[in-house]
Amino acid sequence: KDYHFYSMHYADGVYLVDKFDEFAIPSNAGQLFELSEIIRSLFSFK
Numbered sequence: 001k002d003y004h005f006y007s008m009h010y011a012d013g014v015y016l017v018d019k020f021d022e023f024a025i026p027s028n029a030g031q032l033f034e035l036s037e038i039i040r041s042l043f044s045f046k
Contacts, residue, residue: 001025005042 005021023038 002022002024004019007018007020009016009018021038021042023035025035
């Protein structure tokens with residue numbers, strides 16, 4: 001399955017939506033490690 005992260009902003013009376021990242025559920029341990037690194041990076045920008 002593919003998952004997407006969206007951000008939403010309200011400006012001048014309209015909502016603007018932007019897709020800023022996406023990932024797929026990993027099928028092996030190596031990919032699972034990469035996913036944890038991606039999530040860690042996403043939270044570091046918050």
